[in-house]
Amino acid sequence: MRLLAVVVLLASALAVCAEPMSGYAFLDASTRAMQDDEFENPGMVAVDRGAALFHEHREAEEYSCSSCHGQDGEGLDTAEIARYPVYDANLGGLVTLQRRVNYCWEIHMDRFPLTPGSSELIALETFVRNRAHGEQVNVQTDGDMAALLARGETLYNTRFGQLDIACQHCHVQHQGQMLRGQKLSQGQSNGFPEYRLGRGRITSFQQRLAECFVSFRAEPFEAGSEEADLLELFVSSRGNGLPIETPAVRF
Template sequence: MKELSQGVFWLLLAWSAASPAEQNFTPVSGSAFLSGQMREMQEDDFANPGMDVVDYGRSLFHKADEEGHRCTDCHGEDGRKLNLQHIAAYPVYDPGQERPITLQDQVNICWEERMDNFPLVYDCREMVGLETYLKYLARGQTIAVKTDGPVRPFYEAGKKLYHQRFGQLEMSCYHCHDQHRGAWLRGQQLNQGQSNGFPVYRLSTSRVTSLHRRFSECLASFRAEPFLPGSDEYINLEVYVTSRGNGLKIETPAIRD
């Protein structure tokens, strides 16, 4: 498809009929849609602008609170005791809460219950910094989100949201990332919407963006009311979207347009 004006492009997608199911789906990282220059920027820690947030998260991970507690007390200096493959499995089902929890949820569990701090607000600067640092430590690990067992109803709810039309444009995630992936929207090529690079540094906004913030940005572009970061809707959507990338490697902090 040739590059179209933004308004015409959204209208074409809005009224496209979605096929009943994805067939022969093979996950492809968003980095495969980048220019060679942008891939080099992502892979070079000295050139990657997202590394500033990694460094900020590292400082929080090693910082002592008023009681002298640090994340390193449990997880070791530079996270040496962390199970990095477990990080690549989030969101995971938590039997105690009877729902899936995200990596940010787990950070808050540690922050509040084990370090006796006030809980952090979902997607706040500190939370995104810690999440970015942890995902950076797990860079290269293989995404492996479970979709069977007790997490299955939440996966199905996320899948339903992924295919649901939203807003005045009646758009769904499926339209951009499945039906029309590879098409061009101005200077951006639509990819599969994989989450293996999140939190990502977006050149268009000059900041590191969490997955839930990106969900909200997409809904806003549909002229729809976004859900709240950390909401059940976004967590369910994260379960489905992340599981679509099972087998991909973590690339945080990835670079995206």
């Protein structure tokens, strides 16, 4: 009986740790209030810039994004946006939201593709993901995705760099603890692209990832690389069920 009680207790403690929690839960009250107020939230500037690009109808071109997706993106499928990154065999496998936008930009609009992580691409991504604000993250974890997720998880648990440390050391084992004046969160992706008060700019998931790598003195994976995409996939799937907060406000 006793042993059983201990096992049940342990199992419930683990379940609490495994419960996904947004970085929002780790913020102080004033940063939360800033995020929640559309007029105060500095990330809304990127949403507006993305909206302008979304409407932009270039001379001699057939389409703007809004020609196909509605003036304010009301034709976009917000439940579908919450599923990104997705598996799409026609587009070569794993497709992040940035890659989807770039695909439309290049294939549907016949434009020269944007560089992964470019400010236009991040602004468009911010606008598009903000359309799905409040939708629950719903990344596919079975079927074709299973093997890719396993690779992402391996990267998440791999030690890198001079400090020989893995994502999970900070964001699983030490979540809730302080590190250099910051409270470690679970490192969730539901707020991206997000506005970073310390940097004074909008930041994509993969840019944030690179900052974490630099912080533990490891060589970051390039934006748009296979490894960065796999980490984005795994981290996003950890956040299944969390509401999309784009643009979140973080330190």
